[in-house]
Amino acid sequence: MQYNMETITLFILAILASGIIAGLIAGLLGVGGGIVLVPVLFYLFTLLQVDESIRMHMAVGTSLSTIVATAISSTRAHLAKGSIDIGLLKSWGPWLLCGAIAGMSVFGAVDSGFLSIVFAAVTLMVAVYMLFAKEPTQETTDKFPKGVVRGLLGLVVGGVSSIMGIGGGTLSVPLLTVFKYPMRRAVGTAAAIGLLISIPGAIGAFLSGLGNPNLPPFSVGYVNLLAFIVLVPVTGFVAPYGARIAHAIKPVYLRLAFAAFLLFNSINMFLSVL
Template sequence: MDITLAMDGTGLLLLAAAMLAAGLLAGFVAGLLGVGGGIVVVPVLFQAFTMLDVDPAVRMHLAVGTSLATIIPTGLRSARAHQRRGAVDMELLRAWGVPVLLGVLLGSALSSVVGGDVLSGVFAVVALVVAVQMAVFGPQAKLADQLPGQPAKSLMAGVIGTISAMMGIGGGTLSVPILSLFNYPIRYAVGTASAIGLIIAVPGTAGFVIAGWGAAGLPPLSVGYVNLLAFAVIVPTTILTAPLGAKAAHTIPQRALRLSFAAFLFITSLRMFYGIAAS
């Protein structure tokens, strides 16, 4: 059944079941691999929307916008936890806040005018780069002993905001490995990234709601490019299963985890590239 055509009970049930599976899987994998949920949620949502025959013209936009929305409550919870432990670098957050926000606004604006293939391409390229970084270089790789000065630092933050908004991810996927490359303490990198994720998610979500307002081909209960049913199901399920994934991570060697996630991103990237080529 094509759920894009009518808000009937069967269509909503299929959508809810798919989003439940997406949330359970995304939360577990995010906890298992110690990554932000967005890098997992977007491809899982994209695949779920594909299986449910959501219009290809809005499929990737919907996955990205919904992912950004789910980051708001989970990111707020994470940022508060890290702040209580003194792991949020307020000086870096103040330095990066405005450039990240400007980057998000640029990324949201670009996303509103480009097709889904462009968003898929951005996701595929960045996923491939992160996969190579995790599989080949590892956490010990360094470019310099400290972060660069201005304007390079602000430019770096702006690029993170732009790409993150176009990918539907929070702060951790890009900012943690980038900060690590400049010898930044991992504890503060992870904690500060959780706060950066909020700066990305709030305006990014608003941008995708506005950009998708009244768009044709959206599934039931969508507000712009944010699906409320997916949001309502994914947020609690990711919170439920993320601790289970984190617990399982302690029984698996870290090198195996990194390679597993790299393989996941590599396959996701290939899937995205294939979809672009086939469209």
């Protein structure tokens, strides 16, 4: 495909639209926006006829790079609302960080189609859980596992989230609600978790793609700089508004919105692989 001015303009407009949606969802659901950005970027790279072997890698890497900025903005907004569990972050954060580093250490060697299936399968499972989960009746946050179990959960969440190109909220929000975290506190804490996962994830995607001959224009490693430049200011600006909405609506609506977005993206990604 020829990358003429019309193609580039359409690409930028599509990125702008997805950035607005991703920013709102990042603040609203604490998911870093990757759950929206990865499928959108994957479809855009498909339309641009980016080599099939690296389409998902490009979508994941570009998503992770933008999540860094989105997570900072979203975390600040939730921190101001007092909805981030700092104690949990101190004990769980190192494990999440190690998991993200481990995931990105094998990222470059993983087949693009396999990455797509992982993305679709994990989001489908989480969507089904969130759709039928019940909101905790008591405001309690002391049931989350400690010790080795907490560490293993951190490794899994960090590793899977990094290779999916998401900030961790997609997995950590439902996981926290399983252990009776109130939805708003889970969302706020997940925003900060996204920052821990996206930084090593973005660095790993950048390094693992260096020198690949199939990279599309404006790309360094598995990060598309054009998409990054467009997305960062948009998602960073919009994310605080999503956080405000999260504190203004009932938690049950927050959970159902989360499930609906996950289900939509999962189905679309499965269809793209078939």
